[in-house]
Amino acid sequence: MPAIAQETTQPCPECGTEIRGDSRFTVWCPACDWNVDPGEPQPDTGRLERAERALARRHGEQLLAEMLNGQEPLPRRDVSAVTATALALTVHGVTVALAVGGVWSVAAGWGGVGMVAGLVLLALAWALAPRPRRLPDDRPVLFRADAPELFALVDEVARAVDTRSVHAIAVDGSINAAVTTYGVRGRRLLVLGMPLWEVLTPEERIALLGHELAHYANGDTRNGLVVGTAVRSLSLWHHILQPLPHPSGLEVIVNALYVLPRLLIGGLLVLLVRLTSRAGVRAEYLADRLAARTASKDAAVGLMDRLLIADSLSGLLRTEANRAALGGPRSTREAAARADELWGRLTAFAASVPEHEYERQRRVGARRGHQVDATHPPTHLRRACLLADRSEAAAVVPQARRTELIGTELAAARTEVARRLLRGSLGD
Secondary structure, three states: OOOOOOEEEEEOOOOOOEEEEEOOOOOOOOOOOOOOOOOOOOOOOOHHHHHHHHHHHHHHHHHHHHHHOOOOOOOOOOHHHHHHHHHHHHHHHHHHHHHHHHHHHHHHOHHHHHHHHHHHHHHHHHHHOOOOOOOOOOOOEEOOOOOHHHHHHHHHHHHHOOOOOOOEEEEEOOOOEEEEEEOOOOEEEEEEEHHHHHHOOHHHHHHHHHHHHHHHHOOOOOOOHHHHHHHHHHHHHHHHOOOOOOOOHHHHHHHHHHHHHHHHHHHHHHHHHHHOHHHHHHHHHHHHHHHHHHHOHHHHHHHHHHHHOHHHHHHHHHHHHHHHHHOOOOOHHHHHHHHHHHHHHHHHHHHHOOHHHHHHHHHHHHHHOOOOOOOOOOHHHHHHHHHHOOOOOOOOOOOHHHHHHHHHHOHHHHHHHHHHHHOOOOOO
């Protein structure tokens, strides 16, 4: 079982204020913030990292100010987004040029030299060509016939945020959720992290679905076919042009020839990321707003709070995995029972997290800002934006019968994910 809460009392070493805490969590002082962030990360040492954090912080604060003032953010196709798309198309144009040059060289021949050069160009073009994602084969994937009630709920949320629904739902062991596409036709895939799904209320689950599906509605280009695959191509080029380790005489010359194109490609990659930075931050704020309008402001705020304790939930899952490993091999029936028990332990732990731990995490977020993640606004800013928004009636309301049926539909996937978590596959 998870560690039992044990109240502690001690004076603050800094200001002397009496601190009441829980032995399972960091002891800190609400009066002076002593020990509020004992795991504070080291500041970025590189000029590029500092610039990216500063850019993300500026965009996040600007967009937050706009939304708190009642302004709608800039259209999703602003100058930065259009420029990013144009740059991405240019990158793909280079790939097309390599393919055309390869075909021409092979056709020309040039006494066999052209054949070799053409095959090299075609190999490069093939490596850099945009490829649609495939359905994951390392986790449970559900289709409409497998989970009609879950898909019905997703369909209803999709209508509420004015977008199309998904074609498949993958379930994994992450404390997260995401949307993406797969296949040449761009079919939609929703990825649900079962640990997060389990600790949410039915209303908060609707808020989660609303947030994720809103990324389709808002036209978030960061992981789209054009921009996302261009980032992949540039990253691959940058990797190919890395200096050869322990170079010989000839390899020293090759490394020297790599320097300029590697710097150019690195600069293009950074530029593409920067151009999509504001769009990415804006997409998160807009997705939060649509989540609140779909499930209610309280549900969206509750979702933010659950995300604040993701590290604590991960810690519990690691503890349970270690305990399972120490227990040694078990029969199939015992393993299934232990897998199902995991979710009860997780939800009980989440329900027992005290308010002062949530408050500590909010203050940590305020101190760190964009130090941890330059693509998402800090959770405390997203929460503040939601609280400042006007309350509206929820567009989608949970139904007890549907919630029960969804639980039944997810039962097999739920057990499979729990087994993987107990084997230590936290990221699935």
